[in-house]
Amino acid sequence: MRRLRVLVLMHPDCVPPDSTDGYSAQEINLWKTEFDVVSTLRAAGHDVRPLAVQEEIRPIRDEVDNFKPHVVYTLLEEFHYTTTFDQHIASLLELMRIxxxxxxxxxxILARGKDLSKTLVQNRRIAVxxxxxxxxxxxxxRPARLALPLIVKSLSEDGSNGISQASIVDTDEKLGERVAFVHERLQTAAIAEQYIEGRELYVGVLGNNRLRALPVWELKFxxxxxxxxxxxxxxxAKHDTDYQExxxxxxxxxxxxxxDVTARIQRTAKRIYRTLGLDGYARIDFRLSADGTPYFIEANPNPEIAQSQEFAKAALHDGIDYPSLLHRILALGISRAKAGASVG
Structure with a gap:
């Protein structure tokens, strides 16, 4: 790939240092994705400029005017302290034709709401x-159709935010307590899902029109x-490195x-990706029940892309090294802009 000017948008708390020397694993965990993206693209010869943004869009507009990036790599998972505002940054960049x-x-938007995404996917006769x-x-x-036990989550937060062992409830009293916890701590609506006893599987998908499903990945407990x-x-389990070890x-x-099960899960992941109008890259999460049914749990557009995370490791297992993966993601963003508009 030719040398590019790449503007990388990130949360102010996640601006990485030039080196990881002297930092603990827990400290690195906060900004590992930002560090890996910035350092890898720089090592590949690109002109990379990190930009911390949270409350104002003017810094983005100013950097676009001054730096004139060929592409913006967005690592934002929230804006103005609100996770559901990340789509507005993508909209802004589209309006600026960047x-x-x-x-x-x-x-x-379609992937963010767990109820909406499940409804759309279920309409495609995929198990949820x-x-x-x-x-x-x-x-x-609790609706009569909703049998216990259930797992209670935020309707819109991701990254397992607010999920603990107490999220699984087996009485109506515990259901009420956990819903109240989500309302009070996360300030969002709650969703309670049938708890699926089984394996936690992830499938990364790359592409805009032509899709590539990465190897089925598993979180092993x-x-x-x-x-x-x-x-x-x-x-x-997702974020505490000491606990994981x-x-x-x-x-x-x-x-x-x-x-045949692997192929079925990968095909299903691509169907979900298309159903929700996703592009670029995303991770589709499943629970695989004892009878072999892959239940769709949620879709994660723009998942963590650190070299140590599931998406990049699955890509490497499929023959795509980390620099090549980042270059493919850049190319997908550029090719979408050349095509003229976002999906839908």
Whole structure:
């Protein structure tokens, strides 16, 4: 790829240093994605400029005018302290006619709402857990069709935010308590889903029109089940590096799946990707039940792209090294802009 000017948008707390020397694993975990993207693209010869943004769009406009980037690599997961505002940055870049990486605004919106994405996917006859939504400031009453146990989450937050072992409830009283927790701590509506006992699987998908499904990846919970805990991707299991090491939580290829099951899951991931109007790159999450049914849990456009994370590791397992992966993501953003508009 030719030498590019790349503007990288990121949260102010995630601006990386020039080196990881002297930092703990927990400290690096905060900005590992930003560090990996910036340092890898610089090593490849690109002119890379990080930009911290949170409350104002003017810095983005100023940098676009001054730096004149060929493409913007957006690593923002929120704007103005609100996760649902990330799609507005993509919309702004489209209005400015600047190529950007990742998903288009429509796909971000459709994937963000777990109820909407599940409804759309279910309409394509893809298995999803039964679910119910509990809006803010409403009395919690479990629909009769929604059998216990359930797992309670934020309707719109991602990254396992707010999910713990207490998120799985087996009584109406616990359901009410956990919904109240989501309302009060996360300030969002709650969704309660049928709890699927099974394996936690992820499928990365790359592409705008022609799609490539990466190898099926699995989050493996080590000794967690033996400790009497449910094997779910809690906030602690996803982000606490000390806890991961202590319990033995690792991720890797789901090697023991039958070839036909693997192919089915990858096809389903691509169908979900298209159904939700996603492009660029995304990770589709499943729970695989004991009877072999892959249940769609959620879609994650613009997932963590650090070299140590599931998406990049699955790509490497499929023969795409990290610099090549970032270059493909840049190329997808540029080619979408050349095509003229976002999906839909």
């Amino acid at each position: 190529p950007y990486t990742g998903c288009n605004p429509r796909g971000l 857990p039964a679910f119910g939504v509990f809006p803010m400031h409403r009395k919690v009453k 080590g000794t967690l089940g033996g400790l009497g805990a449910r094997q779910i991707a809690t906030e602690k 202590r319990v033995g939580i690792v991720d890797g290829p789901a090697d023991d799946l039958a070839p």
